Amino acid sequence: MFFSLRNKQVNGAMLLQGKYNYNFFDISSGKIEINQEVTMKIVKGKKLMDFLFLNDGVNFIISSKCHDLFLLNKICGWKSYRVSIEGVSEDYFGIQTIGRSGKLIRDYTKGFITGYNLDYKTWDGSDIFSPEATHHKFISKKLLELINENKLTNVEMLNINDVKHYNIPEKN
Template identity: 40%
Template sequence: MDLGKKMFFCMFSGQESKEIILKSNFNDDFFDVKLGIVDYDHPIKTNVKFGNRFYDVLFFDDGVNIVVSKRLFTLLKTNEITGWKTYPLNIKNVHENYYGFQIVGRCGKLMEPKNEGFYKGYKFDVETWDFSDFFSPKDTSLVFVNQKLKELFVENEITNIHLVNIKDVEAYTDGL
């Protein structure tokens, strides 16, 4: 399959005004949490570190993990979106329902230039992709989504995310 015929997007924080940032209280490695390597059957307890506005996607202060609103959770379930799972979450003094969010879809490693420096565009061997709607390249905490999911997000005005075509992302490699 030719990657050039598929469109993928990298999901970043929307950095919305006064967004709530949650205190990360994980006993496990942040990356293991995000990538669904660890499971939780009991609610993870957290609290608002700063901010006062709720959005569909909130972020922890670890810079890696995210939570999703009940509205987004329901949208993903209803549309049979793949490549994710959730864990229970208890945000102190907050009555809105949010879920810890983990990416379980995968693809192989990103192909990076051999020379150190900035480059434009993430690339991966599409044959390594498991065809999930949400997925993460091996050895990264990046979140990629397919065109179907991007359209669903736009159509439903999902808040506090920013989607960039992976061909347009600027990145840095140390050339190793």
């Protein structure tokens, strides 16, 4: 059982913009090695949360509390880089998802459907991962429970079988 990790969009939560000159998809997937602190600019909101999302729709950062919990509980499938938010003294870390699975099994229905199908045999066993050819962030039950037990903020997790999304069938 897997869960989709998404922005909860808590009212007033900070939305950020990264000050870097890289393709944000490459950053998210870990294709680019980031060895220096990255500065973030606040675009909207004032509330600090455990998960803060960037306005690129793909990347997010986590609080030091969240970072420490991931390390302590041996969460796998990610790597991090240091982040500074302009005007904020708290420590944050950018997340790169390096856990993988094969492609999602596509439905042939065009339009809104419910659920993502995944071949479990293609999953690398990571607690956070992205299916091939997507930028979805899927998480294990272990990570779901860790987030819930520690009441980490501004993140929503939905069972991938319950996610409603628009589907465009692949061309044969």
